[in-house]
Amino acid sequence: METEQLAIFSPTMERIGVRTRAEVHAQGYWHETFHCWFLQEVASKRYILFQQRASQKKDFPDRLDITAAGHLLATETAADGVREIQEELGLDLALADLVPAGIVPDPILIQQFQDREFCHLFFYQIPVPITNLVLQREEVAGIAYVEFTDFEHLLRAQIETVTAQVYLTEPHDPQKIITRHFKLADFCPHSAHYYETVLSAGSAIFERRQSGTQISKFLSES
Template sequence: METELLRIFNEEHEPIGVATRAEIHEKGYWHETFHYWLMEKEKGIDYIFLQLRSPKKKDYPHLLDITAAGHLLANETVEDGIREVKEEIGLTVHMEELISLGILKYSVKMEPLLDNELAHVFLHRKNVPFDSFVLQEEEVAGIYRMKFKDFSALWRDETEHIPMQGFEVENGERYFYVKFVGKEQFVPHDQSFYQALINKIQQELK
């Protein structure tokens, strides 16, 4: 995986070459990713789904993250990124079902990782029962959902902890949990990234 080739860009999103994933994260080159956010409405309440990263992951193990996401390889288009949804969480979705939220730029600097991403962000509004998810267990340990208004309140510093419910796979078995979480349980994307995401989703929910 570290030897996969990805396109690299300057901050104006102009392509400047190709590099391995390892080199990109070592030198902090800008590169493209695909982000898929799943939301559903139940009894008039909007919920957002997050994946729990596997504890075996090299980066950010056992933290809450985007519903499904991945890097775009040098020979891939943005549309090819939808493969991550099937691979990571087992859902079959099509590009025409998704709402583009545009490109979000963000940086995470946690030595030795320098992660500068140009994220192509998509929203999928569909009711999906928990038993529809089939997890790629080396990548994803569980799926949780939380009220979107709670998710928003957390990242706008209106509260410190919010409830979520979902399941985790342990030794091949599913266990359901209700938990209270704070920002420290999320992958440390910059707060401005979460706030920009929330603003874009709210525009779509109007």
């Protein structure tokens, strides 16, 4: 994985070359990623779904993160990133099934980890129970079902914890769901601008309920 070839970009998103994934993170080059957030509305309650990263992951193990995401190789486009949904969650979708929300810069700069991403951001309103998902155990420890407004309040320091139902990938009990409590430190440290974009776009989708329509129109009307 560290030898994967990624395109690198200037801060204004001009392609300037190709480097290995290890070099990209060590040197802090801007690069492209695919992000897809799952949303669901159940009994008038709105939820955003977080992937809990597996404990053996090199970066941010056990943290809550984007429902499905991955790096785009130098030869790939955002459409190729849809494979991450099938690999990590076992759900076969096409790009047309998703709601696009543009490209969002998201720098995460922590000591030796210099991660500067241009994120191709998408949303999907999942119509089936999360227990229908087949999680990739090596990558995904579980899926946390967080009320959308609770996450918003947590980000804005209006509450200290959120309560979530978590669907686990335990081999002896593949349908196990438990209740857990999470603090802000349990989530991956994406930039404030990135999370605010996710909240704005997600809220617009819930309000309009028109998945498949350009989210930029929703945001311009919000």
